[in-house]
Amino acid sequence: MRKLLLLSLVLASPLAVAGPECTTTDKAQWQDQAKFQENLKAQGYDIKKFKVTGGNCYEIYGWDKDKRKVEVYFDPVSGKVIKEEIED
Template sequence: MRNLIAIALLLGSTAVAADPKCTTAERSTWQDQEQFQAKLKEQGYRINKFKVTKGNCYEIYGFDKDGRKVEIYHDPVTGKAVKTEIED
């Protein structure tokens, strides 16, 4: 029973840590999703998946200009990267 509780706590804390909170701003102030993705592509990113997270982030999965696999959470208002994970 203790093992099940420990596993549940571990999984729960992982899910919370994986989805940062980006903004509480009204969606009307967010950058247009297609224009935002176009800017990233102009910077050399290749986007395989784009989504809006529960934490109100624009999240991309793909590759950066150097071909490294990335997962990046962006503030949809400012466009600033809030969390970046790079896989070499």
Template sequence: MKLKLSALVLALSATVAMAGPTCHVPKEKWMKEADFKALMEKQGYTIKTFKVSKGQCYEIYGLDKDGKKVEIYFDPATAAELERK
């Protein structure tokens, strides 16, 4: 029983650790998706996937200007980088 409980706690901890940031910005203040994407491309990113994360932040998967894979969370109002994985 202890082994099962330990495995469950470990699994839940990993899920929490994998979660991205949470953004508390009213949607009416969000930058338009097209404007955000254009800004990221102007900064040298190649966006493979763009989405709104579970935490209500903008999230991109793609390549940086050096061609390295990135997963980055951004504030949807300011486009400030919040977290990079």
């Protein structure tokens, strides 16, 4: 019984840390990644890491214009913030 519980926890753990689902729109409609990052930099973001998530988001790790550490998920079509975590 313990092995079954442990196995179910191990299998479920990636789901617990999965990011949001941002879009189901075809990637041909997404904003260009390089231009998107340049727009974020113009808004004051300092991007340490940029990636495309399994939930079809543009995700950045870095700092915002107020120098707070952030993790932000963006809709790659509209550019809208879907989820933001700020560390003061």
